[in-house]
Amino acid sequence: MSKFLLKNGSGSLCCKGCGRQDNKLNTYDWLADVPDSANEEDMVEVQFKNTRKGYYKNSNHLPLEKGDVVAVEASPGHDIGTVTLTGQLVPLQMRKANLKPDAEIKRVYRKVKQVDMDKYHEAKAREHDTMIRSRQIAASLGLQMKIGDVEYQGDGNKAIFYYIADERVDFRQLIKVLAEAFRVRIEMKQIGARQEAGRIGGIGPCGRELCCATWMTNFVSVSTSAARFQDISLNPQKLAGQCAKLKCCLNYEVDAYVECQKRLPSKEITLETLDNTFYYFKADILKGTITYSTDKNFLANETTITARRAFEIINMNRKGEKPERLQEDGSHPHEEQPKDLVEQESLTRFDKSKSRNKKKKKGGNGKEAAEKKQQQGGKAPQQASGKAAQPQGGKGTHPQNEKGPEAPRKKEGDRQRPPKENKEHPRDTNKENGKEGGQPKQRPNNRPPRPNRPAAPAKEGNKSAAPQPEGNA
Secondary structure, three states: OOEEEEEOOEEEEEOOOOOOOOOOOOOOOOOOOOOOOOOOOOOOEEEEOOOOOEEEEOOOOOOOOOEEEEEEEEOOOEEEEEEEEEHHHHHHHHHOOOOOOOOOEEEEEEEEEEEEEEHHHHHHOOHHHHHHHHHHHHHOOOOOOEEEEEEOOOOOOEEEEEEOOOOOOOOOOHHHHHHHHHOOOOEEEEEHHHHHHHOOOEOOOOOOHHHHOOOOOOOOOOOOHHHHEEEEEEEEHEEEEOOOOOHHHHHHHHHHHHHOOOOOOOOOOOEEEEOOOOEEEEEOOOEHHHHHEEEOOOOOOEEEEEEHHHHHHHHHHOOOOOOOOOOOOOOOOOOEEEOOOOOOOOHHHHHHHHHHHHHHHHHHHHHHHHHHHHHHHHHHHHHHHHHHHOOOOOOOOOHHHOOOOOOOOOOOOOOOOOOOOOOHHHHHHHHHHHHHOOOOOOOOOOOOOOOOOOOOOOOOOOOOOOOOOOOOO
16 A cells, blocks of 8 residues: 655655545545554445445455455355445444344455456446346336336346335236346345435535435435525425435534524514514524514515614513614614625626626727728828819929829728828829920939920029039920
8 A cells, every 4th residue: 555755754644544436435544544453353344336335254354455356245145345444443334334233244255356357247237238127127017116226246146126116016026027037136125215316426516426425324304494494495496406305414504503593583573663663574593683674575674683682672662662773873884795705606707807808909999990080081181282282284383282193092900101202203294294384393302304304493402403404495
């Protein structure tokens, strides 16, 4: 068995107390680290399919540990099971299981061999088909019963049929038919709905494994009065478990609620003040506060007071006195509501962040669109002004006021680029000079104009202009 050394060097931890997680009704052996605790008792606990357990005597003094697969005595033949508990805790578990001291205790034969495991797996492979066929046989015989599970013995000589029935069932004819069909010894065991749920297993609404499948062996009757004591709404869908019966956990805290209710006034007592008469509406039993209303049928003028204040007003009303208000200081006390720091109770805790991100994206897109519109709106009047400034004739016009080639339209989503210089092609100037007779446009200072064309007059402040060649007008 492997050991886990502690970091502080004070010793080691043993994993003998931990059992297999797939076993139901697992028991933690908290005495596993005690030296020679497993050898002090000859009794061992062996578990079979689902929740069936048995206690056997290790007469051969085999070195058994938790998790070993052994062959034990059965009638007839032998059975295969897993050791789930050894040592001093076994007598305590036997006492809990209400085993009589004079009961016959069977013994452990040996640890399993490969031949035993082959027979065991062969028998287990027939269980599901046997259950389906046995249900058909029971239905053909007209028996009002449900066969919930079938368990074969380790050697395959015996089969246990677990059934559920509301009334007494005469299954003598059924046993004969089953024995002829499967050629094994038949044993019938009646179980309840809670035991069936424990054998099947599952996860409860609390998020943990079912109590009947992990630790509960004695099933106590549960009534709806347990829900009334705890002020739980009588909703059958929430009060019922996977077995379609009332949840066993309703009995866990009912004693504490009954004890706390003794410290609260009766629901039938009304509180009278100078203004109104208050009726009992609801109570927080564990917190010790009561909520009163001025109407019997619905909540009106809600007022929450402590149980001590309620008893004070009851004593005042018995003396013929009436307080002005139910509250002691005449004001509603500010109650600090518990905060859910982890935010596990909110079902929309993830939707809020998504909606915020969407709003941010929508806001950003709107701003970008507005900027684009402003830029387009600023360019439009410039183009209009350029058109207005363009002369009809070529005479007496300044070359800077002439219209340049139209810029291509920008698509949505294109990046903004700085405006390019308005450069005219010389062919455009030739056309204007030939048709309209106007002067050519002004060219950049670093490029001389073409020959045989009149050059535009240079500006006065432009001293670095190139010399203009002479040409025919």
